[in-house]
Amino acid sequence: MALIVQKYGGSSLADADKIKNVAKRIASTKEKGNDVVAVVSAMGNTTDNLLRLAQQIHSEPDEREVDVLLSTGEIISATLVAMALRSLWYDAVSLSGAQAGIFTDKIHRRARISKIEPERILKELKSGKIVIVAGFQGMTLEMDTTTLGRGGSDTTAVALAIALHAGACHIYTDVEGVFTADPRLVPDAVKINEIGYEEMLELASYGSKVMHNRAVELGEIYSMPILVASSFTENPGTLIHGGIPMEIRNKVRGIAQDLNVAKITILGLPDKPGVAAQIFQALADADISVDTIVQNASVNNLADLTFTVTRTDLSKALRTIDPLAKKLKARECKSDTNLGKVSIVGSGMQNTPGYAAKMFTTLSAENINIQLITTAEIRITCIIEEGMMNKAVQALHKAFELDKTAA
Ligand code: ADP
Ligand code: ASP
Ligand code: MG
Numbered sequence: 001m002a003l004i005v006q007k008y009g010g011s012s013l014a015d016a017d018k019i020k021n022v023a024k025r026i027a028s029t030k031e032k033g034n035d036v037v038a039v040v041s042a043m044g045n046t047t048d049n050l051l052r053l054a055q056q057i058h059s060e061p062d063e064r065e066v067d068v069l070l071s072t073g074e075i076i077s078a079t080l081v082a083m084a085l086r087s088l089w090y091d092a093v094s095l096s097g098a099q100a101g102i103f104t105d106k107i108h109r110r111a112r113i114s115k116i117e118p119e120r121i122l123k124e125l126k127s128g129k130i131v132i133v134a135g136f137q138g139m140t141l142e143m144d145t146t147t148l149g150r151g152g153s154d155t156t157a158v159a160l161a162i163a164l165h166a167g168a169c170h171i172y173t174d175v176e177g178v179f180t181a182d183p184r185l186v187p188d189a190v191k192i193n194e195i196g197y198e199e200m201l202e203l204a205s206y207g208s209k210v211m212h213n214r215a216v217e218l219g220e221i222y223s224m225p226i227l228v229a230s231s232f233t234e235n236p237g238t239l240i241h242g243g244i245p246m247e248i249r250n251k252v253r254g255i256a257q258d259l260n261v262a263k264i265t266i267l268g269l270p271d272k273p274g275v276a277a278q279i280f281q282a283l284a285d286a287d288i289s290v291d292t293i294v295q296n297a298s299v300n301n302l303a304d305l306t307f308t309v310t311r312t313d314l315s316k317a318l319r320t321i322d323p324l325a326k327k328l329k330a331r332e333c334k335s336d337t338n339l340g341k342v343s344i345v346g347s348g349m350q351n352t353p354g355y356a357a358k359m360f361t362t363l364s365a366e367n368i369n370i371q372l373i374t375t376a377e378i379r380i381t382c383i384i385e386e387g388m389m390n391k392a393v394q395a396l397h398k399a400f401e402l403d404k405t406a407a
Pocket of ligand 3: 009151154209210211212
């Protein structure tokens, strides 16, 4: 008997009928002779609504309390799915992340899984039950609830599949798989049948929210293949795995966009050793990740330093940087949030200059100004004005002929 870990996302569980549909799908997997562990997300927009509610109570709510609050969304789904299965005469039990044995570090709002003690899940499976686990959450060694970051239920599912030595990890969502671009933005986007971990990780890290990036990272480290498919149809979906044939590597595979971007510029910084180190160490100590970093050549021994953080981290970053910039005698510190990142991703771009030129030409033909550029081995990213994003993604999709891609 195979063990299958499935995950159902928020829009697949948005109302009672959808919950019953998910229960039927879980039941049919069980009916085929499998053991099933199903990880569930919060219903529809529950997480956003809970965050808004917290904000109405306190402008910067305590992160420990926010984690407990948010974790309830997934617990509601898990109980309702278990009830729906019972109404179909299947024995099912819901477990919170803590009950499922998921331990994390202490970083609230984006905790990382440190270990999984799966004994409780295994005991329930052994007694013939279907196990429904609340995604996105875990517990510290001190028994405090944590959450894994937005979209983190995918990571719960992949981590459980690895810990339980499952035969497969299936992520069911509201699209048919991973597309060449967000199909809601690009109607011509094509479903990709299979994609390597590397490319998927870049796409996920740069805005393709169809998969949580840390889920892909875990899949790669432990060689766990991940199937992304629709929770509404039986179509085959996209397989994320390690063994992609050489021939299909030589092209751009997909385009990602991300609007959770803010830019900070520190003007007139004294150009001397140790200044950048102090700034980025302070940001790291405040647990803020920095993405693009650009420092211009100094004039009169003064340099300008520009970098991006997520919009979510902007006020925390400014609180960290403002006093430091004053101490370092910088002239001014500015920020801008009307920005977005657009990226092209593909293993075939490695050491091939033509792709960058084509990306910049395409954007300029659309009159889109590029503010910052970063490149990695298999990715090129441009920071552009937020309002230009849809136009940029559509133009790049066309220019790289992704609409003609044989998936
Ligand atoms: P779930 O609630 O199932 O976790 P998400 O909303 O997190 O679903 O992710 C699915 C959404 O990801 C899709 O509805 C789609 O709009 C978006 N998306 C962004 N980029 C892509 C892509 N390259 N392929 C497929 N979907 C994408
Ligand atoms: N409910 C959480 C979120 O909206 C986690 C998830 O859906 O994966 O981010
Ligand atoms: Mg998601």
